[in-house]
Amino acid sequence: MDNKNKQILQLIANYTAKDISVKELEELHNWISQDKKNKAIFNSYVSTYKNAKGAVFVENVNTDNAWKTIVSKLDNTEEFLASSTAQKTNKFKPFIKYAVAASIVFIASLLYVTSTKNTVKDAPSIVVNDVIFPGTDKAVLTLANGTSIPLEKGKKINKPNLKSNGEELVYSEASSSSKEIAFNYLTVPRGGQFSIQLADGTKVWLNSDSKLKYPESFAEGEPRSVELLYGEAYFDVSPSTAHKGTKFNVLHKYQNIEVLGTEFNVKAYTDDANLFTTLVEGKVVLQKKGYSSYLTPGYQSITNINEGFTIQKVDVAAEVSWRKGLFTFKRESLKEIMKTLSRWYNVDVVIVNKELENIEFKGVFRKNQTIEEILTLIQNTNFINQFKIEGKTVFIN
Secondary structure (H helix, E strand, C coil): CCHHHHHHHHHHHHHHCCCCCHHHHHHHHHHHHHCHHHHHHHHHHHHHHHHHHCCCCCCCCCHHHHHHHHHCCCCCHHHHHCCCCCCCCCCCCCCCCCCCCHHHHHHHHHCEEECCCCCCCCCCEEEECCCCCCCEEEEEEECCCCCEEEEECCCCEEECCEEECCCEEEECCCCCCCCCCCEEEEEECCCEEEEEECCCCCEEEECCCEEEEEECCCCCCCCEEEEEEEEEEEEECCCHHHHCCCCEEEEECCEEEEECCCEEEEEECCCCCEEEEEEEECCEEEEECCEEEEECCCEEEEEECCCCEEEEECCHHHHCHHHHCEEEEEEEEHHHHHHHHHHHHCCEEEECCHHHCCCEEEEEEECCCCHHHHHHHHHCCCCCCEEEEECCEEEEC
16 A cells, blocks of 8 residues: 555544544545545545444544554555554644635534433424624724724725725834824624734734724834733734834733744633633743743643633644634533634524533534534534524524
8 A cells, every 4th residue: 555545544544533633634635525436435434433333423432443444445454554553643733824725624514522421312403583694804993082983894994004905904104203102992893803914014813802902103112012902813923123122012901921023822702711822933921910931832821810821732723723714623612612603603692401511522614604504513413402593692402
C-alpha cells in the first residue's frame, strides 16, 4: 500500500476516533471530493463502524478495531496493519494563517454526542412557527460627541480620518497636534459582527454582543490602549517596532493584556464566569491584581473574575474559527452551545428539560446556516425530543 493510502486511512481513523484537527478535516474532505469511489469507501466504513458498535454515538473508540475495519475496504491489508500500532499525534500547529475552507463542514452531519443516558427517545421533531435568520455585518459607532451612527452591509461612510464600506470600519492617523484623546465606541449587537482597523493599523474583529472602546488616534510615544468592555474580539496588533516601541494594551475590568505585536482572541462575555484569552502568534503578558502570567502560542488563559489565571493548551483553530465563519464545538454542553447560537441568531433559549443541559456535542457548522438546519442536526442525535421556535425564542424538550 502506498504512502498516500496510508495517510488517508490515518485521517479516517482520526475522524472516527474524534481526534482530528480542522486542517486534517480539510485534507480528508478534499480526498472524498476527488472521486466517487473515495466517497463510497468513506461512507461504507462509517456505516460499518456504526453497525459494529450497535450505537450511532459513542464516546470512546477502539482504534485498533477501527484500523482493521478501514483496511478491509482496501488492498494490501497485512502491509498496512504492520504499521497500524504506531502512535498517532495531532500535529496541528497554533498558527492559522490559512483560511479555513467552508467545505470542511461536512463533519456537521455526523455529530458526536456523549451522555450518561442509556436510552434513545422516539421520533424527535422540530416545530418552526417563525423564521430565524443568521446574523449579519452590523454595528453602531458612537463618536466622542455622543453621535451614534448605524453601520451595516451596503451602507458607506466617508468622514475625515474615518471610512466604512458597511463591513469594516477604517481609521487613518489624525494629523491634529491636539493632545486630548477622543474615544469612540463600536457596539456589535446580538445577531451581528463587524471589524475595525484602528488608527495605528491594528485590526480587530468583533463577534456578536460585543463592545470596544478605543481612541480615534493614539498619542505619539504613549502606550496604545483599547478596552474590551464585553464580548469577544480577535486582535491582529500592529507591532511596536512600527510605533517607536510603544506597547499595545487590551484592557478589561478583570485583566490587562500587554502585547508587543501579535494575534490573539479574547472572550469576555458578561454571562460567563471566566475570561478566555487564546494566543495565536507572538507573546503577551496577562496582568491582574496580584497575578501576572505569560502566554505562548497554542495556549489559552482562563481568568476567573474572583481568582487568578489557569493556562491550558487548546486547538487554536477551533477557538477562533468564528472569525472564519464557523461554529466549532468540541465536547461542549448543550447549554453552552445554545448560549453561542443565541448571540448569533439573536434568540432566547429555554431548555425546558434541565436534564438536557449537560449533554455534550462535537461538531462544526457554518455561521450562514439557518438555525433550523443546526437544530435539525442536533436533534438527529435522538437525545433531544423536540425543538420549538416561537417568535424569537427556542424551546428545547
